Amino acid sequence: MQRHPDGVTAVDTEYVRPGLAASHIIEHEGRAAFVDTGTTHSVPLLLAALDELGLARDAVDYVILTHVHLDHAGGAGRLMQALPQARAVLHPRGAPHMIDPSKLIAGSMAVYGEARYRELYGELVPIPSERVVTTQDGQRLSLAGRPLEFVHTPGHALHHQVIVDLEHRSLFTGDTFGLSYRELDTEQGAFIVPTTTPTQFDPEQLIASVDRLLGYAPQALYLTHYSRVTDVPRLAELLKLQIHEFVKIARSHRAEANRFNAISADMRALWLELLRRHGCTLTEARIDEVLGTDLELNTQGLIAWLDRERKG
Template identity: 55%
Template sequence: MRKINRTREETKVQDVIAHPDGIYAVDSGYGRPQLAAIHLIVHRGRAAVVDTGTNASVPRVLAVLAALGIAPDKVDWVILTHVHLDHAGGAGSLMCAFPAARLLVHPRGLRHMVDPARLWEGTMAVYGPERAFQLYGRLVPVAEERIVPATDGLTVELGGRALHVLDVPGHARHHICVHDEFAQALFTGDAFGISYRDLDVDGRAFILPTTTPTQFDPGAMHASVDRMLGCEPQALYLTHYSRVGEPARLSADMHRLIDTFVAVARAARGEGVARHVEILAGLEQVVREEAARQGWALGEEASVDLMQLDLELNAQGLGIWLDSLRVREAAAA
């Protein structure tokens, strides 16, 4: 890996983007290029890792840290926005590599880091056992004494740089984001949706909610988007994929599209596979309409193709939400 040029505000070096304020985006290698980012925060010779990718991502993180001159014992924090495995699958392996680091994770996710068995069962239910192992490998547990519960309002420090925890459910009940005062930025995981660089037009980013299984809650997602915007960030760092600006514009699109996704789900008829197919078709049409509305670089059909896996998982999540909604409505009747 070539030395990272820190004199430019944003420089690509292989699978690394050097952003302002000591923030680096490392392509996790998950799925395809620029699908999932691992963010490094480097400050006064110390480092934090925000989301970890999978076990296969670990050599990439170590290589970038070495290129930046950060030894493994100078990594103070491994921070998980949530424990879905494209964000947290490599956490246990990275903790083995960083002897002084502590793992910061939502209290609801803590037990899954100590004992990943149930997390693995849920992943197999979505992908099947063979595909799950191909994607994520063997999950490595983390000793409980090395874990700090990421409670709402908690502040941790990185070389004197304050990182504040916000509890932001909606995508998952165990989801946090991190407010970095120094950078005037938020690390949002999936709580502020996804924004693929393939769709950008002249550097202008676009956003879509992610409703993947199994804990989508539209009301909570709306509230979390408003709470994040209330921090008045200048930039958002999304796992899918990295830095976006114009938070006010993107939050308006998030609110509109959350409601649109919900409307698609509520309009679906039937049960089981038939309902799923109808929701999926509805989401594909939303993407086509959004591509036309926003003038995405890829156009309508190419955008649908790019997002096919996301749309499949979103449709699954919306179906699970519908089922839980019906149970709640029946109980209240």
């Protein structure tokens, strides 16, 4: 657990490695909300965090999901079973997949195989439909008088939403505003990278969503990967620069037989160059450890986007 300003606490969900994925608890006037949950394996950690904060389980009003990718939402159903007053708050495109997660399960097993899927995510528990609230773009909910606004932000996924903590100029951004791992921090501050994972990455939508979020003039961002960052305008420019470069890289290798290796190599070279400029002194091997999974997923996302662009 890490306590942040304004009643926000980050809980490491211990997905894959420490410092990779966070769930955030917003606490206000004795009431609470979770933003993202990690996996089913994360639920005991989230409940222990409530205990440490002195919050009863019936003090949680909302379990808010930025989107239904399983590192963000896989534990939501199991967590809801332990929170008798909570409602799950979802984008309308994502809600059906948490009420009936069979397609999520089948798709994930197809990617990982059943054994690895179980290891990563455990059992997905459906959320009863009567406990689900779907949001409209711009809708607000109140957490004990603290207004939270929901902004639909396609680009990473069509069913993605960002939560705006209006009174504190903070955003809970899921994956829309990229990933920022604390291992890559330097004296210049945080480093950030986009996440273009399959299957719905769209660069124009993602840049438009980032620009829309900048319109709130946020002072802090709470990223699922990983937690609080500030200096938002600089990070936004770095993020958008990379999205543009990713598009150039992908298109330059569109016709090659081994697009995956070519795109991956160029993305890795871009990150290494940007990290050197950022003052990062980690070895290339250590950088590969931190960013290797994202390099693979981003490359897959760019190839899926190239194929959609060609068809359409």
